Amino acid sequence: MPVARRVLGESNAITLGMRRNYAQTLCTDPSATLDDVREAVTILEDTGRTARRVLGSAHPLTTAIEDHLRNARAALRAREPVPPEKLCFDPAVGFTGPPVNFPRGGEEQAERPSF
Secondary structure, eight states: OHHHHHHHOTTOHHHHHHHHHHHHHHHHOTTOOHHHHHHHHHHHHHHHHHHHHHHOTTSHHHHHHHHHHHHHHHHHHHHSOOOGGGSSEETTTEEOSOOOOOOOTTOOOOOOOOO
16 A cells, blocks of 8 residues: 555545555454554544545545444444443443433333434
8 A cells, every 4th residue: 555655646546445445444354453443443534534635525435435434433432441431321422331220119111222
């Protein structure tokens, strides 16, 4: 990839597509480490910014990069340890742990949300 970046340039659609593919491979590899997934997110963030600037937000490559970035961030959230203070509902991130429902007398316990 360094050769493509040097020869074609950072902003070339082929280079952007190669970086997207590399990040996707890093993220979906079953033996990927947490650092690999973090690297994939970083690559996709950088590539997404460049694609939006060069190709526009409606371009298919830009939207594909943004989709992969959402998936990579979700994979990262799923693999990172959850700090104790975020173990229920955090408005900034959403549902991060089991719900705490204490039924009152005579009430049935609420169902867990399904994702």
